Amino acid sequence: MKRRSQLTIVHRSLEVQAADAIRKEILSGILPPGSRLLEIELSERLNLSRGTIRSALQQLTYEGLVEQFPYRGCAVSGLSSRDAWELYTLRNALEGLAAKLLAESITPTKTKILNTKLQQLVKAAKLGKWQQLANTDFALHKTIIELSEHQRLQQQYKIVEQQIRLYIVSCNAIHPDLNEIRLQHESLVDAICSGNAEVAEQIAQEHNGDGQALIAHLKALEQKND
Known part of the structure; x- marks a missing residue:
C-alpha cells in the first residue's frame, strides 16, 4: 500500500505579495502610466529582495500592467x-x-x-x-x-x-x-x-x-x- 505524501500548506509567497502591492498602486493611479519601476527603489520601499521584486515585475509584465525594456528596466504600461x-x-x-x-x-x-x-x-x-x-x-x-x-x-x-x-x-x-x-x-x-x-x-x-x-x-x- 502506497503511503500518501504529506500535504503542505503554502502561504502566499513574497513574490505574490509584492506583485499585489505594486498592482494596487498601478490600478489606484499612485503609479501612473510611464512611471519607472526601479528594482532598488521598490526593494527598499517594500523591504524585499531585488530577486523578489524582479519576479513580481515579471508577473505584472505577463498581466500587461508593466512593460520591460532591454537595458532600461521596467515602466508602468499605458493604454494606447x-x-x-x-x-x-x-x-x-x-x-x-x-x-x-x-x-x-x-x-x-x-x-x-x-x-x-x-x-x-x-x-x-x-x-x-x-x-x-x-x-x-x-x-x-x-x-x-x-x-x-x-x-x-x-x-x-x-x-x-x-x-x-x-x-x-x-x-x-x-x-x-x-x-x-x-x-x-x-x-x-x-x-x-x-x-x-x-x-x-x-x-x-x-x-x-x-x-x-x-x-x-x-x-x-x-x-x-x-
Whole structure:
C-alpha cells in the first residue's frame, strides 16, 4: 500500500505579495502610466529582495500592467487607442456571452450573489469613491463571468482581467457621471436576474460603450503628441 505524501500548506509567497502591492498602486493611479519601476527603489520601499521584486515585475509584465525594456528596466504600461479598442471589442465578446449564459441559467442563489455585488457598486457610487467604484465595477463583471459556469470563458477572461481593470479605471476617469454608471449596472443585473438572455447580452455590450469614448480620447491625445 502506497503511503500518501504529506500535504503542505503554502502561504502566499513574497513574490505574490509584492506583485499585489505594486498592482494596487498601478490600478489606484499612485503609479501612473510611464512611471519607472526601479528594482532598488521598490526593494527598499517594500523591504524585499531585488530577486523578489524582479519576479513580481515579471508577473505584472505577463498581466500587461508593466512593460520591460532591454537595458532600461521596467515602466508602468499605458493604454494606447489600439489597446483600448482591443479590450473594448474583447469585453463585448466575453462579457456579452457571460451575461447571456448567466441569464439562461439564473437561480435564486446566483441572483442573491449578483445583487450583493451590485449593492457594493451602488454604495461606492453614492459615496463618490472612485477607486472603490472601479474595484466593485470589476468585481461585478468578474462575478458574472464566474456565475456563467463556462470554464474556458473564465480562463480566457483571467488572462486579460488585470488589463480590463485598468481599462475600467480609464473609462470611469473620462465618464464622471456616477449615477449613470450605477444605472447601467442596475439595468444589466435586472436583465440577467429576470432571465432575459437576449436583453442581458445586449446591455452588457452597450454598457461597454464607454470604451468608444476612451478610444476617441486616446486617439486625440496621440494625434496631439505626433
